[in-house]
Amino acid sequence: MITQDGRKIKDNPFQEIKMGKFDRCEPYLPDVLHVTDVAEYLGLHPKTVCAYIREGKLRAIRCGRYYRIRREWLREYINSESACEE
Structure with a gap:
């Protein structure tokens, strides 16, 4: 994407996801997501995503001090009943 002043910026792969096009955009998502990426997509605070991971609502692995969530x-979380209850 190019701005009006001619600068080139990266397209946000989560933009289309926010519009409810997860199935179509899934191949463009990275295989492994950061907590901030998931929080941005779900419209939650990153601390809330971490709480869901600790509670077992959202599956993740721990890499050092950080969580990683596979696509x-x-x-699975989006299709689960716990996501519908939130």
Whole structure:
């Protein structure tokens, strides 16, 4: 994407996801997501996403001090009943 002043900026891969086009955009998502990426997509605070991980609502792995969420695990959470209850 190019701005009016001619600068080139990266397209946000989560923009289309926010519009409810997860199935179509899934191949463009990275295989492994950061907590901030998931929080941005779900419209939640990153601390809330971490709480869901600790509660077992959202599956993740721990890499050092940080969590990583696989794309498939995000899909499972979205399709689960716990996501509908929130």
